[in-house]
Amino acid sequence: MEERPFAEKVPRSADLNEQPLVILELIQRLKVRDVMTTELLVAARHTTLREVQDIMKQIKISGVPVAENGRLYGLISIDDIIRALEGGYIDEPCQKHMSTKLVVLEDDMPLSFAISYFDRYRYGRFPVLDRNQRLVGIICQRDINRTLLVELTHELRRMEELTGGSSAPQDDYAGLYFFREFPVSKFDFENAGKAATTIKQLLQERSFPARLIRRVAVAAYELEMNMCVHSLGGVLTCQVSNGEVEIVARDTGPGIADVEWACRDGSSTANDWIRSLGFGAGLGLPNVKRVADHFEIRSQEGEGTRVRAVLVLASENKPKEESQGSGGG
Amino acid sequence: MTFAEVVAAIGGKMVVLTETADRKVRHVVGSDLMSDVLLVDEDDMMLLTSLASDQVLRTAQIVGATGVVIVNDKPVPDSMADVARELGLSLATSNLSKYEGCVAVYKALNGITT
């Protein structure tokens, strides 16, 4: 970091310090679909520009997608309407005059992506398609501002609640928020475990208590490996908020027939090959249960599995001497 | 005794030497099953295993191990050494079996010479 010669050290409170981080995390965490407008008024290809103009007036928007049955054909902007009025062809169908060279976004792109699009292209809005290329929404900068404001207000209120009463040092990370998502592929042993390792590093960088980091890392690693070894692939997420670390593993199948059995010590369906790689003791899920303060598993044969482990920061703030005579639990 | 000292005492060969080799070993785990290793709730452990895979290192990193010894004189793939360096984890080999290795470490840590 470079230092400015006359920079003064201004004392700042912890939550102010976190603000830029919060926004960064927000725009990473939020998806285009969380922000876009889904109540769409669209025009068909044969709709006249005059009718489009009416739609724009009605709902005060400056761009109307031309789409039929979810398929996007083009976009009419207010500029197109003005030109039509000047050129005297306002009663012609939009098909003839819509812009067809469109820049679109996909609904599961992170919001940060959309923001960079607004920077890069000078359009006021982008149609949003889903994975199957169907039109599912439209996003404009106003949508982004509104959502960010709402989310930030939530975030600030939460921070105020958290940092409100006490300024004890252990509250330093209580107002912290972050979210990360890691894809996990089936049998990808080269990359398996990297998500857990990264999560561990992220928590270390933020000076979380070492014991908690270890517990989180164990839970993340076991769940990540289970998806790599037993599932068709999935996503591991780590969210820190409200003084809690939440690890969620979600995969696309094949599910677990008997969840209760699977959670018991020693239960495993791993074959010899998997065992030769070091997995299949049947201790993974019990390990996650052991380190977590809350543990939840939902699964059904033929469907996906979702495991959620929550670790509470406060549970690590207690003085360590306690381990001697801890009563119960 | 540090990890480096233990490795020397059991006649092992250091393959990747990192800072963790200077940490004191307080616990030894010998296993080829990763969940078994993760179950051990001890800090400053060293791991003896006959598996030579990246996952061994990642598991060791998760529990903050002082280092890993691959037993049975198993060759260490270059890629594994790379991962050890990347994770900053010390990696050694030994021609002892896993069981003999554990005994040798026990003796070394307790100053038993026979």
Ligand SMILES: Nc1ncnc2c1ncn2[C@@H]1O[C@H](COP(=O)(O)OP(=O)(O)OP(=O)(O)O)[C@@H](O)[C@H]1O
């Ligand atoms: N994501 C998943 N999808 C499908 N089946 C799963 C999933 N996670 C666990 N299972 C099933 O539950 C069993 C128990 O899981 P657990 O993690 O406890 O043990 P393991 O993975 O078999 O062995 P270990 O974790 O000790 O290496 C697995 O053998 C598998 O049958």
Ligand SMILES: [Mg+2]
């Ligand atoms: Mg498992």
